Amino acid sequence: MNPLEIGSMVKARYKTGAYIGRIKEERGKFYLVEVLAVLKHPQQGDLHNPKETEGVFFHERRALAHHEKANIPKSAVSAFTDDIPDYPASLRTALQQLREDLNGQPASAYRDLALSNMDSLEKDYFG
Template sequence: MESLQSGDLVTAHYKTGKYIGEIVEDRGQAFLVKILAVAKHPQQGDLHNPGQTENVFFHQRKALSYNEKANVSKSAIKAFEGEVPSYNESLKQSVEKLKEKLKEDNTFNQQAKEQLEDLEKQYFQ
């Protein structure tokens, strides 16, 4: 495993999203990571029943906020190299990529798109 430490830039998989952040603290099995950009927006819907819309609670899942801190398992973290994009631009791009993935017309994608459109109003007003 790479030897990462406080101050290092990393990509961090957290729940169903992926972020670019900075390690703030080593917490044993996890790192505390400060979020700087969104690489992949979290999936919408019930994580335990992916693709399902009936008899499940269809969750709206927001991306972690700029400078928000999250405990991320060390196994879900890799070193990041390159320039960190602006948080707002990365959030817009990640939302657009997720919308592209939801192009196929089905009930799940329709509900996911509705959640994403609501989130866009919250994010970009």
Template sequence: MQVMDFQIGELVTTKVRTGIYIGEVYELYGSRLVVKILAVIKHPEQGDLHHPQDPDVPLFHERRALAYTEKTTVLLKDVERYNGEVPDYKQSLVKAAQQELLRLDKLHRWAAKSINNLQGLIETY
């Protein structure tokens, strides 16, 4: 797909770091698009992007979602057309943050059970 395949004003989904957003094509140039953010699909992950899921990094970043109508430059490979209804930004932001929290809670519970199992195994080894 080329930049020329998109039109200014067209709705798209785009990945920005670890977040996913619904936006509107605002500007076209080269192999990039400028997208105006309208809703959040997936909230960005917390921490260091170069050391995912590592709590022991020198600086554990708080990652906020992009703001409503914020413009961001994205690579063409990270953009897809969006044909659905655009949800309310605030509601989509809260929903995405809650989904991320549920994902982390599940990971936390899995880690706790894994630790318990491994401690038992070590005793039998």
């Protein structure tokens, strides 16, 4: 496998989301990746206590913004060779996929809070 270089198009996993981006810099064990599209919207809630609502701070987790740069461990970055979708369209698709996943889960306090966050995020993202 060819090593990734500055300017390479990549798929990058960041926390619970996944993105398409371009490597801007190499920083030791990390790449600085510029976000160009969203593949998977981050899960809602507390990363350390997934799907819990009691006794935790339930975070609203936003997707990384278009052209936002993030330090991502090299182990979470791989080459991307497909077409890069438009950022707003990819964000809308990722948000809809997460909503469908949540709606497919049994009713729970987590699901209700996460769907409420999704409604708020959708209004914020798209007006």
